[in-house]
C-alpha cells in the first residue's frame with residue numbers, strides 16, 4: 053500500500069538524511085519527498101510518499117518520531133486530504149501538432165509556460181491521477197523531459213495536520 | 224589553561240574563554256569526572272585545556288579502546304561514559320565502539336575533533352564526515368557550528384544519551400570552534416521540544432496487564448537490558464515473588480534478576496537453558512520487560528511463545544510490535560511501570576506450572592563432561608571464577624563461546640555486573656570495557672574474561688592498564704580457536720575448519736609482561752584456583768592465560784533459524 057507521511061521537523065542540517073536513513077535502512081525506496089518551511093520559519097514540513105507493508109511503515113514512522121529534530125509525524129494515508137503536485141513536462145511539438153497539445157493542456161487546466169520551435173513546456177498542478185492522466189495523453193507526442201515536485205498534502209477542514217494520527221499517538 | 228569556576232557559586236556567571244576551555248568547563252558543569260581519549264591535531268587545543276583541568280583523562284592505546292572503556296564505565300555505573308578522539312582516523316576508530324553502545328542502548332557521549340569549518344567537505348587532511356558516518360549508530364549527533372553553542376550542545380548531548388531509551392550521542396567539534404573566543408554560560412535547562420520520552424505507563428494498560436497476570440495459568444517473565452537500564456531489579460524481584468512467576472532473562476538482562484533465585488530459569492534463546500526455552504514454548508502469558516525480541520532470543524519467530532498472550536513493557540514505542548504482535552503494549556520506563564503493576568497485581572501462589580518449570584530446571588541443568596586427562600574445560604574455568612569471586616565480581620566478556628559460558632555459569636545476582644556486547648557482538652569489547660568499569664568503580668573486583676581471538680583485537684590496552692595501574696584481572700579462555708567459528712564449522716560445515724585455528728597464538732603471558740602486566744599460564748584446576756587467588760591479591764592488572772580443551776562446544780543450542788523447541792545438545796540429569 054502507498055503511504056503518505058507528513059513530518060514536521062526542525063530546520064537543522066542533516067535532518068533530511070536522518071529521516072531518509074530510517075527508510076533506506078529497511079530497504080525502502082522513497083517514492084517522493086517534498087520539503088518546505090511552514091508558518092514557523094524554524095520548522096519545515098516534509099511530505100513523504102512511500103510504498104510498503106503497513107506494519108513496517110508503521111515501525112519506520114515510530115522511529116522517525118524518535119528523532120530529536122522531529123516534532124510530529126503522521127501517516128495521513130487514511131485521512132481526508134487535499135493532495136497537490138506540480139509537474140513540468142517538455143513535449144516535442146511543432147506547428148503540425150501544437151494545437152492538439154494545446155487542447156489537452158486546456159482540458160486539464162494546465163499551462164504552457166515555454167514555447168520553442170521544437171517543443172513546449174507544460175506546467176500542471178493536481179493530484180497524482182491528474183498528473184498521470186496528462187502524462188499518458190502527452191506521451192505519444194514525445195516527452196523530452198519531465199520533472200515533478202513530489203506530493204504535498206494537507207488534511208481537510210479545521211483539523212490541523214500537525215496532530216499525530218491516532219495510530220502513532222497510542223503506540 | 225582551563226579557567227576554573229566554582230561550580231555552584233559561579234555557574235551562572237558569564238566568563239570569556241576559548242572554545243576548548245568552554246568544552247572542558249561544560250564537562251565539569253555536567254559532572255563528568257573521566258574521559259577516555261586519544262589526542263591528535265584537531266583536538267590539540269582541547270587537550271591543552273584538559274592538561275590542568277579537574278577531569279581525569281585516561282589515555283588509551285587505540286580509539287576503539289576509548290569507546291569501549293566509556294561503554295564499560297556506563298554499564299557499570301549507569302552514568303554516561305565519555306570518549307574523545309581526533310578527526311579522521313581517530314573519529315572512525317571510535318565507530319565500532321559507538322555502534323556497540325548503540326545496539327545495547329548504553330549512554331555514551333563521544334567527542335570528535337574535525338577540520339576547521341571552512342575546510343569541511345573538501346577532503347582536507349584527516350577529515351571524515353563523522354556525523355554522516357555515525358548517523359545510523361547514534362541516538363543523535365551534533366556538528367557544532369559556533370563556539371557559543373558548546374555548553375548547550377554538551378548539556379543536551381548528555382541529556383539525550385542518558386534519558387529515555389539511552390544511547391550514544393556524538394558531538395563533532397571543528398578545529399576553529401576550540402580556538403574561538405566565547406562568552407561561556409551553562410544553560411540551566413534543556414529545551415528539546417522534539418524529544419519527550421514517555422516514562423509513565425498508561426494506567427488502563429497496566430490494569431489490563433494485572434488482570435492478564437491474574438487470569439494466566441502459565442505466566443513467564445522475559446526480562447531484557449531495559450530492566451537494568453531503568454534500575455528496576457528490586458521491583459522485578461518483588462513482582463516475581465508476589466506472583467510466583469518464573470523469570471528468564473536475555474544476555475543483556477543478566478543480573479536484573481538474581482541468578483541464584485528459586486524463580487530464575489536461566490537465560491533464554493539460542494544458548495538458553497532447557498527450562499527457559501521450554502517455558503517460552505509452553506507459557507500462556509509472556510511478560511516482556513525491557514526486552515526487544517531479538518532474533519537470537521526468539522529463534523523462528525512464528526513459533527516463539529506460540530500459546531502466549533504477550534504483554535510488552537518498553538520505553539521505546541518503536542519496539543512495540545516490531546517483531547511479534549503484542550496484546551497489551553505498555554510504553555513507559557520499566558521501573559515506573561513495574562511500580563504501579565506491583566501495586567495493582569494480586570498475589571498468586573505457586574501452582575502446577577511452577578512445579579513443571581522447576582522440574583525442567585532439575586532434570587535438564589547445564590552440564591558438561593570433564594575429561595579424564597585433567598585438562599580444563601572452559602565451563603569449569605568460569606565456574607571456578609564464580610566460586611573464587613563469590614559471584615560478586617564485575618565480569619566483562621568478549622564474544623562468543625566464552626561469552627555464552629559466562630552467561631551460563633556465572634550466576635549474576637546483581638545488575639551492572641555483567642558487561643557484554645549483546646547486540647553487535649563485538650570481539651575485543653571485553654578488555655577495554657573492563658578497564659572502563661574498573662576506572663569507574665575502583666573498589667569493585669573487575670574481571671575481563673576474553674576469548675583468545677577477541678583479546679587480540681584490543682590487546683594494546685595492556686599498556687593503558689599498566690600505565691594507570693588499573694586493577695583489571697584478565698582471564699583468557701584460550702581454546703586456540705575462533706571457537707564460535709570452529710563450533711559452527713564442526714556442526715554445519717562438515718568439519719572444514721576454514722581459518723578458525725589460531726595457532727600459533729602469542730604467548731599471552733609474555734605479551735602481558737612486555738606491557739608491564741604480570742601473568743601466568745594455567746592448564747588445570749588447581750593452577751587456575753591459585754592463579755585467581757594471585758590475581759585477587761595483586762593490586763594492579765593481572766593476566767591468566769587459561770588453556771582449555773580446544774574442542775568444547777556451547778550447548779544446548781537452537782540452530783540458526785530454528786524454533787526454541789528445536790534445541791540440540793540437551794543433557795538430562797540421568798545421562799550426565
Ligand SMILES: Cc1ncc(C[n+]2csc(CCOP(=O)(O)OP(=O)(O)O)c2C)c(N)n1
Nearest residue numbers: 623624625648650674675676677705706707
Ligand atoms: C569484530 C568481530 N569480528 C568478527 C566476529 C565474528 N566472530 C564471532 S565469534 C568469533 C570467534 C571468537 O573467538 P574467540 O575470541 O577466541 O572466542 P571463543 O568463541 O573461542 O570463545 C568470530 C570471529 C565478531 N563477532 N566480531
Ligand SMILES: [Mg+2]
Nearest residue numbers: 674675704706
Ligand atoms: Mg577462542
